[in-house]
Amino acid sequence: MEPELDGPGRQRPVGRGPKVRAAVLAATLAELADGGYAALTVENVARRAGVHKTTVYRRWRDRESLVVDALAEQIAADIPIPDEGDVETDLRELARRFVGWATSPGGRAVLAAMLSDAVRVPEIADARGRLFQDRLRRAEPLVARAVERGELPADTDPARLIGTLVAPIYLRLLITGEPVDEATADQAARVALAAARAGALRR
Amino acid sequence: MEPELDGPGRQRPVGRGPKVRAAVLAATLAELADGGYAALTVENVARRAGVHKTTVYRRWRDRESLVVDALAEQIAADIPIPDEGDVETDLRELARRFVGWATSPGGRAVLAAMLSDAVRVPEIADARGRLFQDRLRRAEPLVARAVERGELPADTDPARLIGTLVAPIYLRLLITGEPVDEATADQAARVALAAARAGALRR
Helix, strand or coil: CCCCCCCCCCCCCCCCCHHHHHHHHHHHHHHHHHHHHHHCCHHHHHHHHCCCHHHHHHHCCCHHHHHHHHHHHHHHHHCCCCCCCCHHHHHHHHHHHHHHHHCCHHHHHHHHHHHHCCCCCHHHHHHHHHHHHHHHHHHHHHHHHHHHCCCCCCCECHHHHHHHHHHHHHHHHHHHCCCCCHHHHHHHHHHHHHHHHCCCCEC | CCCCCCCCCCCCCCCCCHHHHHHHHHHHHHHHHHHHHHHCCHHHHHHHHCCCHHHHHHHCCCHHHHHHHHHHHHHHHHCCCCCCCCHHHHHHHHHHHHHHHHCCHHHHHHHHHHHHCCCCCHHHHHHHHHHHHHHHHHHHHHHHHHHHCCCCCCCECHHHHHHHHHHHHHHHHHHHCCCCCHHHHHHHHHHHHHHHHCCCCEC
């Protein structure tokens, strides 16, 4: 037995370990790319991964958890959290990496799938919320380091800060359709930092 | 002949005037509510409004312009731009009115239609962008008055300020799924005001 793995999909420990996990998550991403969320089944994921479907259900209670875990790990790999030694650089770099991802073919596919099917498949809205919470959890140390260095008020809320950073980028992507580029990222970082320094992002 | 009407749908002047315009826009909203954007046709709108379809085409070049105009006027009526004498009250009030609309049955229907069909019907993305530009244009005087009163830096960009105000509300509505209420609106207004006062929303 190995220890319970950490992750938003709440999977349980089983034998064989990380290799099964990696194979199943890779199969999930491949199924998503082929047929989208609505067409994805645990059976097809298991077949593609070369494992029995009970092996999948032992770790993930449903396809939503499977998709959240697969996308969370993919996005975490695509958008690593920067640690450059000062909050201004870190926020700008995080915003730039997010913009790079959101405008890449992979990122666009994830965003389109997470939005277009959401009305028909309500669990997608839940998955989207859980993915965002996973991103917040991973970004929290960036804010904690800034507070430790005395760059931000001690009670700065990481969720509010990261939300303020990405909100104007999502606004362009999802609502206004205006171009999203490095300047968008830098402007978003300026606004988030100014609001945090002014104490408008306290808990 | 009456003067050319102002509006994002670029309609041309015709006889009979505002009554035809109001009837056609009301019919457009009714058709939207019944069948959504994808099913809407100029023919059905004309029939419902009791006018010939050439009358519609004389004022609106396509169904996208018709839908943008109809929704722009509806939203403008539902979310009037406040003018309370100080920018803090105005921004908070505007954010609260936007939240009230976005969480009402009518607002939710508009947002769902504007997003869910967008992947299948590309012109919806364009309509969404034009609707947002119409909102910005209507909100510009709020920012101009604040600058005149010396409450904000003279080169504050109205589009950036209003974008910063609504972005975190859209983030909750479209991405995180967290509740959207008066507190969300007030927090959004605090952040937008702090960023503007710090000069982070200059042109």
